[in-house]
Amino acid sequence: MIVFLEEDVKMSKINAADAMIKVLEDWHVDHLFGLPGGSFDSTMNALHNRKSTMKYIQVRHEETGAIAAAGEAKLTGKIGVTFGSAGPGAVHLLNGLYDAKHDHAPVLALVAQVPTSAMNTDFFQELNENPIFADVSVYNRTVMTAEQLPAVVDQAIRQAYEHSGVAVVTIPKDLGWAEIEDNYVSTADNYVVTDNYPLPDQTAVDKAVEILTNAKRPLIYFGLGAKKAAKELKQLSDQLKIPLMSSALAKGVITDADEAYMGSAGRVATKPGVDAASNADAILFVGSNFPFASFFFNPAAKFIQVDVKPTNIGKRHHVDVGLLADAKTALQAFIDRSSAVESRAYYDALVADKKNWLEWLKKFVNEDQTPLRVDTVFEQINQIAKDDAVFALDVGNVTIDGVRLLKMKPTQKITTSGWYATMGYALPTAIAAQASYPDRQVFSISGDGGFTMVMHDILTQVKYRQPIINVVLTNESLGFIEAEQDDTGQPHSGVDLIDANFGDAATALGAKGYEVKTLAELKAAFKDAQTVNGPTVIDVKISDDRPLPVEQLVLEADGNHTQADVDAFVKQYHADGLIPFSQLLNQFNA
Ligand SMILES: Cc1cc2nc3c(=O)[nH]c(=O)nc-3n(C[C@H](O)[C@H](O)[C@H](O)COP(=O)(O)OP(=O)(O)OC[C@H]3O[C@@H](n4cnc5c(N)ncnc54)[C@H](O)[C@@H]3O)c2cc1C
Ligand SMILES: Cc1ncc(C[n+]2csc(CCOP(=O)(O)OP(=O)(O)O)c2C)c(N)n1
Numbered sequence: 001m002i003v004f005l006e007e008d009v010k011m012s013k014i015n016a017a018d019a020m021i022k023v024l025e026d027w028h029v030d031h032l033f034g035l036p037g038g039s040f041d042s043t044m045n046a047l048h049n050r051k052s053t054m055k056y057i058q059v060r061h062e063e064t065g066a067i068a069a070a071g072e073a074k075l076t077g078k079i080g081v082t083f084g085s086a087g088p089g090a091v092h093l094l095n096g097l098y099d100a101k102h103d104h105a106p107v108l109a110l111v112a113q114v115p116t117s118a119m120n121t122d123f124f125q126e127l128n129e130n131p132i133f134a135d136v137s138v139y140n141r142t143v144m145t146a147e148q149l150p151a152v153v154d155q156a157i158r159q160a161y162e163h164s165g166v167a168v169v170t171i172p173k174d175l176g177w178a179e180i181e182d183n184y185v186s187t188a189d190n191y192v193v194t195d196n197y198p199l200p201d202q203t204a205v206d207k208a209v210e211i212l213t214n215a216k217r218p219l220i221y222f223g224l225g226a227k228k229a230a231k232e233l234k235q236l237s238d239q240l241k242i243p244l245m246s247s248a249l250a251k252g253v254i255t256d257a258d259e260a261y262m263g264s265a266g267r268v269a270t271k272p273g274v275d276a277a278s279n280a281d282a283i284l285f286v287g288s289n290f291p292f293a294s295f296f297f298n299p300a301a302k303f304i305q306v307d308v309k310p311t312n313i314g315k316r317h318h319v320d321v322g323l324l325a326d327a328k329t330a331l332q333a334f335i336d337r338s339s340a341v342e343s344r345a346y347y348d349a350l351v352a353d354k355k356n357w358l359e360w361l362k363k364f365v366n367e368d369q370t371p372l373r374v375d376t377v378f379e380q381i382n383q384i385a386k387d388d389a390v391f392a393l394d395v396g397n398v399t400i401d402g403v404r405l406l407k408m409k410p411t412q413k414i415t416t417s418g419w420y421a422t423m424g425y426a427l428p429t430a431i432a433a434q435a436s437y438p439d440r441q442v443f444s445i446s447g448d449g450g451f452t453m454v455m456h457d458i459l460t461q462v463k464y465r466q467p468i469i470n471v472v473l474t475n476e477s478l479g480f481i482e483a484e485q486d487d488t489g490q491p492h493s494g495v496d497l498i499d500a501n502f503g504d505a506a507t508a509l510g511a512k513g514y515e516v517k518t519l520a521e522l523k524a525a526f527k528d529a530q531t532v533n534g535p536t537v538i539d540v541k542i543s544d545d546r547p548l549p550v551e552q553l554v555l556e557a558d559g560n561h562t563q564a565d566v567d568a569f570v571k572q573y574h575a576d577g578l579i580p581f582s583q584l585l586n587q588f589n590a
C-alpha cells in the first residue's frame, strides 16, 4: 500500500519544460520551429520526450523559424510557435516577429535565458531580453518559477490570440529542468472566441445603399477583413452592378477569372484596379486598412467604410458613412436593403478594361527571349498550380508580378509580408505551409535578393523532404528599389546583384535545382519539378525590365504628358494595345 502511494506521487511529477509542451499540445500545436542553444537544453529535452506528439522542425536560422511561425499563423489562423536560444538566437527572431506584429498574426516565441543563478550578472550570452521584445509583443514576460512555466505559456497563448500578435515567454534554463507537480490544467478548452460585432446601424446602411445605388461609378473595395464574405461580395456586386476590387492581400477571395473583379490598386496592382479606384465616385470600403487609400482613390468619391475596429474607420481615408460591423453581416444588410440595378455603364467599361488588360498580358506568356520575361515564369506556375496550391510570395518586383500574374481561385491560398514587407519571407513561409498542409502543393516565389537572404534553409526543406517548388526570379537586381531610384531620377546605386547558379547551389544542398535561361528549359524544369519527391529550386534568369507601372501610366497625351512621352512609355513597356481608360469611359458613356 505504501509502495503504491510512493509510486503515485512519483507519477505525478513532470519536468516544467515537459509540462509547458503539454500546454502547447492542448492548444492543438503539433509542431514548432527553432534552433537550440545550451540555454534551451531543458526545452530541447522536453521536445525529445514528447516527439511523438510535438514535431520539432529544425531551421538553420532563427529568423526562418520566426517568419515560418508568422506565415503559418497568417495562412491557418492558428498560433505559430518559434524559439531561439539566449542572446543571439533570441535576437535573430526579431525580424519574423515583426512580420507577425504588423500583419496581426498570433505567434508564440519561446526565448531562452541563462540560468536564474547567473541572471543579472552580465553572464555569457545573457541579454536583458524583456526590453528587446517590448515593442514587438502584446505579452512579454520572464518566467519566475518552474511551477508557473506552464501557466505563463498558457496565458501567453491566450494573449497572442486575443490581441492577434506576438507573445514572448523568456525561460531561464534551470526552470525547465525542475520537477513540478503534473497537475496543470490549461485553459485551451475554455477559450472561446465569439465574433460579437455590433449589428450594422440601419440608418447608415440605408444611407450607404442610397449612395451606392445612385452613384454613376460605384466600386466595392474589400480587404482581408472580408475574406469570409466572398458570397456576399459577389451577390452585392451582381445585384447593384458594382465592380469589385481588393487589397493585394485579399487576392484569391474572389476568383481572378471573375469578370467583376478588377484586382488591386497601387504599385502592386493591375491596370483595371488602378482605373477603377481613381475614377470611382462612390466607394464601399470593406474590411481593409489599405495603406495607400488616400493616394489611389478618387479624392472626390463618397466613401463608405465597414470595419470591426472603430480606430480603423477613417484611419486611411476620409469617411462619409462609417459602419462598425462585421463585413459579412454588413454586406448582407446592403443586399437586403437594396433593389437590383439592371445595368451600369461603369461596370461595363471596367469589364472591357479588364478584358483588354488580360489580352495584353497574354501576349507575353510564351515570349522566347533571353533573358526571359517574367510573364513566362508565371505562365508555367499557372499551368501546373493545383486547385489547392499555396503561394508564398516574397517582397520586391516579385510581389507586383505575383499579385498581377497568378491566376488564383478561392481554393488556393496566398500570403506575403503585407505590412512589414520583409524580404526573405517566401521560403520560410513555404516551409510552414508544407508543414501545416502536407498534402497541398506549395510554391515559394522570390527574387534573387530575397532568396539569398534565406537560401540556407533549403537545407530544412531537404531535411524534411518537403516537396516545395522554390521559384527564384533572378534579374540580377534589387529590382523594386532600382525602380524607385528611377522614379526619383537617381543613378542606380547599390541595387545591382551578382548572378550565381542557384540551381546548382540548391543541388549541392540536396534539393533538385534547375538553372533556366530559355523557354524550353523553363518548360522542362516545371514539368520535371512536379515529379520530384522533395524540394526543387527553379532559378530563372529573367530580364531586369521593370513591371509595367500601372500606377503611373502614360497612355495618352494630356496636360502633363506630350505625345513623345506617350510614345516613349509605350515603347519601354511594350504597352501598345493597352486602351486608355478614358476611351472606355467615353465609349460606354460611363
Ligand atoms: C512590396 C509591397 C508593396 C505593396 N503594395 C501594395 C499595393 O500597391 N496595393 C495593395 O493593395 N497592397 C499593397 N501591399 C500590401 C499592403 O502593404 C497591405 O498589407 C495591404 O493593403 C493590407 O491589406 P488589407 O487591408 O486587406 O488587410 P489588413 O491590413 O489586415 O486589414 C484588414 C482590415 O479588416 C478589418 N477587419 C478584420 N476582420 C473584419 C471583419 N470580420 N469585418 C470587417 N472588417 C474586419 C481589420 O480591422 C482591418 O482594418 C504591398 C505589400 C508589399 C510587400
Ligand atoms: C529585409 C529587407 N531589406 C530591404 C528591404 C527593401 N527592399 C524592398 S524590395 C527590395 C528589393 C528586392 O529584390 P529582389 O528580392 O531581387 O526582388 P526584385 O525586386 O528584384 O523582384 C528591397 C531591397 C526589405 N523590404 N526587406
Ligand SMILES: [Mg+2]
Binding pocket: 396, 447, 448, 449, 473, 474, 475, 476, 477, 478, 479
Ligand atoms: Mg531581383
